Amino acid sequence: MKTVVNAILIIIAFLLQSTLFSRFTIAGITPNLILIVVASIGFLSGRRNGLIAGFFAGMLFDVFFGFVYGLYACIFMYIGFTNGIFQKLLFPNDIKLPLGLIVVSDILYGHVCYIFMFLFKGDLGYVYYLLNIILPEVVYTVVISCVLFPLIQTIYRKISTFEEKETDTIG
Amino acid sequence: MSPLVKRKRERNPLPTKYLLLILTMVCVILMVLSFSTGILSGPLNAISSILVPFQKGLTQVGTAIVDRTENLGTLEEVMKENEELRQKVNELTEANTLLQQDKYELTTLRELYELDKEYDEYEKTGARIISRDPGNFYSNFVIDKGTNDGIQVDCNVIAGGGLVGRVTDVGPNFAKVVSIINDNTNTSGSVLSTGDNLIVSGNLIFMQELGVIEFSQLDSEKEGIASGDKVVTSNISDKYLPGILIGYIETINTDSNNMTKSGTIIPVVDFKHLDEVLVITEIKENPY
Numbered sequence: 001m002k003t004v005v006n007a008i009l010i011i012i013a014f015l016l017q018s019t020l021f022s023r024f025t026i027a028g029i030t031p032n033l034i035l036i037v038v039a040s041i042g043f044l045s046g047r048r049n050g051l052i053a054g055f056f057a058g059m060l061f062d063v064f065f066g067f068v069y070g071l072y073a074c075i076f077m078y079i080g081f082t083n084g085i086f087q088k089l090l091f092p093n094d095i096k097l098p099l100g101l102i103v104v105s106d107i108l109y110g111h112v113c114y115i116f117m118f119l120f121k122g123d124l125g126y127v128y129y130l131l132n133i134i135l136p137e138v139v140y141t142v143v144i145s146c147v148l149f150p151l152i153q154t155i156y157r158k159i160s161t162f163e164e165k166e167t168d169t170i171g
Numbered sequence: 172m173s174p175l176v177k178r179k180r181e182r183n184p185l186p187t188k189y190l191l192l193i194l195t196m197v198c199v200i201l202m203v204l205s206f207s208t209g210i211l212s213g214p215l216n217a218i219s220s221i222l223v224p225f226q227k228g229l230t231q232v233g234t235a236i237v238d239r240t241e242n243l244g245t246l247e248e249v250m251k252e253n254e255e256l257r258q259k260v261n262e263l264t265e266a267n268t269l270l271q272q273d274k275y276e277l278t279t280l281r282e283l284y285e286l287d288k289e290y291d292e293y294e295k296t297g298a299r300i301i302s303r304d305p306g307n308f309y310s311n312f313v314i315d316k317g318t319n320d321g322i323q324v325d326c327n328v329i330a331g332g333g334l335v336g337r338v339t340d341v342g343p344n345f346a347k348v349v350s351i352i353n354d355n356t357n358t359s360g361s362v363l364s365t366g367d368n369l370i371v372s373g374n375l376i377f378m379q380e381l382g383v384i385e386f387s388q389l390d391s392e393k394e395g396i397a398s399g400d401k402v403v404t405s406n407i408s409d410k411y412l413p414g415i416l417i418g419y420i421e422t423i424n425t426d427s428n429n430m431t432k433s434g435t436i437i438p439v440v441d442f443k444h445l446d447e448v449l450v451i452t453e454i455k456e457n458p459y
Contacts (some may be wrong), residue, residue, distance in 0.1 A: 005454070015222065019229035023237050028379060028443075029307055048187045062218045064347070065304045065311055067355070070201030077198070081191055110438050113308055117429040121355065128376050131395075135306045 001159055006041050009152065010057045013037040018064065029133070031140040032106055033148070034061065038076050039083040039105050040145075040152040043098060048082025054080025067117075075112050079105045095149065102145050103138055110134030111112065179414070216342035220317075223345045226302040227315055234446060240366060245383050246452070258288070274423070293412065293451045295329075296320050300446055308375065310350050312444060317342045321452045325410050330448040331438030334358070334404060334415045338450065344373075351417065352442055359408035360417050365403040367391040371402065371417055371436060383421055387433035402436055412455050 004124040022030045034057050042050025057080075058073030066072050083101055090097055114129050190415050265327040316322055318341055328348050336350035340341040354375040361368045369389040377383050387401065400420045404411040416439050423434035 011222070015225050015229055017305040018302040020233045021224050022305060023230070023233040030305055032305075034305065044251065048190065051187065051191055051194065055198075060222075063216075064222075064302065064313060065306070068202045070198035070206040073201070074195060074198035077191070077194055078260060081187075113306065118354070123354075125376055131373075132379060137307055166453070 001163060002045060002049065002156075005155065005159060006045075006053050007056070009037050009041070009155075010034070010053060010060065014057065014060050025039060026140060027136060029136045029140055030146045031141045032109065033105055033144065034076065034139075035079060035109055036102060036141060036145045037152065039102050040082045040098065040149055042080045042083030043085075043087050043090050043101065044153065044156045046087050049059050050080030050084035051077050052080070053079070071116060075109060079109060095146070098149050099142060099145060102149070103142055106141050107134065107139045110137060190209050215339065220342045220344055223301065223313075223315065223342075226313065227299075230299075230301045233240050246457055282413070293453050295449045295451050296322070298322075298346075298448055298450055300448065303404075309353055309355075311353060311377075312348055312350070312445075314346050314348055314448060315344065317344045317346050318448065322346050323452075323454060325454045327410075327412055327415065327451045328448050330440050330453065331417060332416060334411070334417050335440050335442075335445065335448055337410055348448070350439065352384055352444060358411065358417065359405045360402045361405035362391075362396055362420070363403050363406075365391060365395055367396070368405050368407065369402070377435060381435070383435040383437050384418070385433065386420075386436050387426075387431070389423075389432040389434075390430065391432060395424060396420065396432075408455070409457050410455060411452065412451060 010132045017030060017033040021033065026141065037058050041053040052094045054076035055073050058071075058076030059069075061072040061076070076099070082107060086101060092152065110130075110133065114126065114134070118125075118129065183405070296316060298316040298320075300312045301315045302313040304311045314328075322338060322341055324338055325342055326338040326346075328337060334351055336348050336353070336356070338346045339349045340347040349356055350373070351371065352373040354373050356373050358371040359368065367389055369386045371384060373384045374385045377385060391402045398420050402417045402420060404413055404417060405413045406413045418436040418438040421435045422436050423432055425432050
């Protein structure tokens, strides 16, 4: 049940990000919906689900837009896994920790992308990329995740109550 | 009912750490494989073609909304522009009649010189952009036509009379396009007026700040090249058909080695508002 929901969430996030959100850019910047979904899955259902979700979300990204297969898959997998470690620290109605984690994840994501795609070909314009791409993306992503994270949390709550009921009736 | 519950618990015999390790290795192998060979694109393209219809629909919705908002915002401007344009139409109709006479002359001359293989005569097919790179570092996109419409890898993509990029990967109903403004692409071009070759490279910083791309390695002793000169794809490019307009030279500087020149080019294509493109279905014959 959770796996199906995770898959649907990832596909929706990918489709929205590559179509609608890349049309409605603010100052040329697209928010990172996939990262929000992967991170949320991580700290709502643990590191195992997080890393699997990250792997497949990244793979989807790679198949369509990656210049080598596996790079985004690897990045998103580690994002899902690391966020999953914080599952035990998460209180039900706390939004500060998830948002903080999403910020950290997005900053790391931006840096890894910069290192693999620009630094490796000798491009040293780090400050420019930080100020004009990585940080604006973080801001935009956090604003979106203020809405998106509670939504995913509610979906998850619905599922777990639904599953409890199901096991109750069987048991 | 305990077997049901038990099965659920025993479903994960592999510890998460090992799973992470294995998947990491899978990723690394995939990276190495796809970097050194192109084996993987076939089977993976089959998966991605499932999502193409969804992307088509969503992009249509997005384009409709963007068009609507832009329409409202620019109505007044358009009204003003309309009057100016009306005047211009009158002027141009006059100019057009003159040009038609010239064109007649040109066609006869072309026939004489057997120059009728210009790029407006390449076989082309129109396609719509259905999906863009979700990240902020690159500007690749996916179009809604593929091998079913005769598109193959390395087909050149143009829009608005200028070069957009080329197809790097193709499925039955979609094709991936890498644009010339991408930070990691280089295009071999030449200055139309002098025929000197140069390398056009996409540059993320220049594109974001100034809307231009770079060129370099212009090896010219002539002083004739100035800003405003046309840059087209060169004869020696192995991917691009010759003579497709890339853009106009904006600035030009002599490099510190005093031999080559470099500078910036304003691309003809408006990459920010690209919705439809033309794909040239012929590809450049390559001896290698």
